[in-house]
Amino acid sequence: MSDTGPSHHDDPIVLVGIESTCDETACAVVAGGREVLSSVVASQIDLHARFGGIVPEIASRAHLEAIGPVISQALAEAGIAPADIAAVAVANQPGLIGSLLTGLMAAKTLAWVWRVPLIGVNHIHAHAYSPALAAGPIEYPAVALIASGGHTSLYLCRSPMEMELLGATIDDAAGEAFDKVAAILNLGYPGGPAIERAARSGRADAIKFPRTLLEGQSLDFSFSGIKTAVLYHVNGVPGSVRAKRGAACDGVAKGIEHLDETQIADIAAAFQAAVVDVMRIKIRRAVQAAEADVRTIILGGGVAANAALREAVMQLGGKLEVAVRVPATEYCTDNAAMVAGLGCHYLRAGRIDNLRLAATATVRR
Numbered sequence: 001m002s003d004t005g006p007s008h009h010d011d012p013i014v015l016v017g018i019e020s021t022c023d024e025t026a027c028a029v030v031a032g033g034r035e036v037l038s039s040v041v042a043s044q045i046d047l048h049a050r051f052g053g054i055v056p057e058i059a060s061r062a063h064l065e066a067i068g069p070v071i072s073q074a075l076a077e078a079g080i081a082p083a084d085i086a087a088v089a090v091a092n093q094p095g096l097i098g099s100l101l102t103g104l105m106a107a108k109t110l111a112w113v114w115r116v117p118l119i120g121v122n123h124i125h126a127h128a129y130s131p132a133l134a135a136g137p138i139e140y141p142a143v144a145l146i147a148s149g150g151h152t153s154l155y156l157c158r159s160p161m162e163m164e165l166l167g168a169t170i171d172d173a174a175g176e177a178f179d180k181v182a183a184i185l186n187l188g189y190p191g192g193p194a195i196e197r198a199a200r201s202g203r204a205d206a207i208k209f210p211r212t213l214l215e216g217q218s219l220d221f222s223f224s225g226i227k228t229a230v231l232y233h234v235n236g237v238p239g240s241v242r243a244k245r246g247a248a249c250d251g252v253a254k255g256i257e258h259l260d261e262t263q264i265a266d267i268a269a270a271f272q273a274a275v276v277d278v279m280r281i282k283i284r285r286a287v288q289a290a291e292a293d294v295r296t297i298i299l300g301g302g303v304a305a306n307a308a309l310r311e312a313v314m315q316l317g318g319k320l321e322v323a324v325r326v327p328a329t330e331y332c333t334d335n336a337a338m339v340a341g342l343g344c345h346y347l348r349a350g351r352i353d354n355l356r357l358a359a360t361a362t363v364r365r
């Protein structure tokens with residue numbers, strides 16, 4: 001089955017999407033579910049960089065300041081009139097509650113003023129739809145890995161709207177692990193692109209970091225172990241841990257200030273290889289365990305921008321004879337086009353909400 005639903009030519013439904021789940025304030029206008037008429041993203045990275053991570057209170061305030069101008073810009077760039085808009089879709093879960101509320105209130109206001117339906121969309125489900133943007137429809141069933149700073153989830157998707165959660169991280173998200181390891185290696189924030197850059201000149205087999213696969217055929221993820229392994233490799237195993245586990249101190253173990261560029265590049269490459277390995281193995285498990293004949297592997301979320309991950313998953317797709325769909329870089333990270341695009345399918349299916357729609361910080365499904 002392909003994502004037959006909305007296509008611009010037979011049904012030019014135009015939706016406005018709003019995204020404010022984390023640290024990006026975004027608004028987009030999408031026609032027919034896949035044609036992006038405009039996509040405006042105001043990033044807060046600069047505001048949070050000096051703290052080495054996202055500060056929720058700062059994020060909330062920045063969303064408030066940005067949301068009005070971002071919406072105006074998206075509407076202007078799309079060149080559409082309110083009368084052309086069929087619905088407003090908003091990512092109302094999961095995310096930081098203060099951040100979610102700003103986007104939700106803006107979406108409710110627009111839906112009310114324009115007298116159009118309001119559609120709540122799960123942000124992670126929207127990531128799984130993102131490869132369809134400005135591209136051809138996705139063939140289903142699909143296995144989707146969504147990996148970002150806030151989530152690492154594996155789904156079986158029967159359509160853009162039917163998502164079955166197969167597994168998720170039990171501790172850190174993959175992007176969070178990239179960010180934390182980049183902090184250990186003094187590579188700056190956000191960590192993903194910095195690790196990827198450093199890894200290019202490193203040797204992935206220089207160090208063997210653990211691949212945490214969890215028990216049996218588990219499709220859950222755990223990234224806190226590898227983060228700790230990197231920390232111990234750099235700083236040495238603390239005495240208390242060594243006493244308890246009898247662990248040998250096998251790392252470079254002098255502290256980051258004693259490592260040269262080559263050693264840091266090796267650590268980055270070996271860390272990245274371990275994370276990519278785990279993801280490849282879990283995706284393969286999910287494809288092989290699915291009762292349905294999986295036709296597509298989807299990657300989404302900020303970590304999907306990682307070239308080593310893309311390459312590994314492309315190879316896996318080749319071996320399994322399954323298509324691999326990865327969004328354009330601008331749709332890997334948080335954006336509102338994916339929200340509007342998925343919202344179009346919801347509208348067609350009549351899955352609309354009302355002005356009592358609530359924001360939900362955490363959801364596991």
Ligand code: KG4
Nearest residue numbers: 148149150175191192193302303306333334
């Ligand atoms: O989807 P996203 O923009 O925001 C969240 O919802 O979290 O993802 C951001 C995350 C950050 O943790 C960042 O370090 C990671 O995605 N990331 C990457 C790369 N680019 C961004 N991780 C690995 N390799 C990259 N090239």
Ligand code: ZN
Nearest residue numbers: 127148301334
């Ligand atoms: Zn995201």
